[in-house]
Each structure stands twice: as structure tokens, then as C-alpha cells.
Amino acid sequence: MNTIPNQEKVPRSGSRVNDFVRGVREEVYNIFPLHRFDIYLNESGQNYVRALRLYAWNIEISAALLGGLHILEVTLSNSIMQQLTKSEMKLDWWNTPKILFPDSLKIINSSKTKFQPNSKGRSELLVPEVGFGFWIGLFAKRYHQNLWGPYLRRALPNYSGTRANIHGELEEIRLLRNRIAHHETVFNKNIAELHYSIIRITSFVNSEAGIWLKKNSRVDAVLKKKSLVLNGEYETSF
DSSP, X not given: OOOOSOOOXXXXXXXXXXXXXXXXXXXXXXXXXXXXXXXXXXXXXXXXXXXXXXXXXXXXXXXXXXXXXXXXXXXXXHHHHHHHHHHHTSSXXXXXXXXXXXXXXXHHHHXXXXXXXTSOSOGGGHHHHHOHHHHHHTTSGGGIIIIIIIIIHHHSTTOOSOHHHXXXXXXXXXXXXXXXXXXXXXXXXXXXXXXXXXXXXXHHHOXXXXXXXXXXXXXXXXXXXXXXXXXXXXXOOO
């Protein structure tokens, strides 16, 4: 394991490239717009090497979180689809009168044409087309009567809490997912708690899926080595 050879600080003015810490290639430094890197520098006391390590660790923890987000999205959206298809006894359940608000129906109608011209026979392909935000939106207050009681409760067979609570947790997870997708910071979020929510909600849908997710997730391991990475005791990797 290599340690940081030098911990000089980035100058606040003047030639930042010529003066920046020895041992870090200029090409690496130049890939970051200063305004984007400032949050890492501020978190690291203007220590460039530590900030660069934090940037790399942020990528690593983001990548680790994606596995759990993948399993949650697939598990939850498919469970909702199964409940609605079975309960309405038709593949194009979204065409049931008054089941969806117009804006939600518009999302489906604009997506389904990509894979099913007559809206029948291939409704399972709707899951990856409409996005995670659509499915989370079905837990909103406005769908409490139309969807929560008759359908969504059954899509979460191991859950006994309220619609508002599960919707709030899912919204936090959606925001995390969006930050990761846009390459934003997540190191300053409560990652351990959010990861726990991802596993827990997956388990509400399918307990075995939750166990499998937890067993395969790298999140806890990446969290544990954060300080070692920032101190230079572990090399960065992502």
C-alpha cells in the first residue's frame, strides 16, 4: 500500500497547475472544473491529494450503491406490475378508467409505443421503459385511494407501515439514485442509512431478494475503508 508522498495545499491564486502537489499528474488535475472540485477541497481542508482521494472514493461508493438500487427497482416495479395486472385481469391495466392521473398515464402512453403498438401482450416490458420515478410516484398521497389500498399494499407483502412512510423512504432513495446518475457527491449523505433502506424495502417485497442483496452488496466494505483511502493507506479504486 502506497502512502501519500506530499500533502501540499492547492494555492488560492496564481498558477494552480505549476504549484500543485508533487506526484499527481497534471492531466488528472485538469479534468476537474474548479467549481465542481471545490466541495471536495473544502471537505479536505484544501488538501488536494486528500480531495482527489475523496473524489475517487465518492465514485467507488456510488458504484457500490448501484447494485442495491438495481435490485430494489427491478423487484419493486415488477411486484407492482404483477399486482395491477392480476387485479385488473388485463395486461394493459393502465387503461382502466380513473386508475391513473393524466400525467402518469401520459408517461406510459409515450413509452409503450416503443415496444407494443397495440398496448397488449408485452406489458412486462413497461418496467424498464418508464423509470423508477414513475413507480415511486404511485406511492404519492394522491394515489392513496386509487392504488395504495387495493394494489400497492399487496406489492409489499412484508410491510405493515403507512403509505406516507414508505413513500418518504422511496423518495430519499430516488434522490440518491439521481445524484449518482449525475455524478454528484454522495459522500456527505447518510449512506449507511440509505443503504439500509434499500435492503429493507427490497425485503418488504421479497425477503429472499433482500437477503441476497445484502450478501452481495459492497457498500459496507467500501464505507469501512473510507478513512484508510483518504489517509493514503489504501489505494483508490473504482
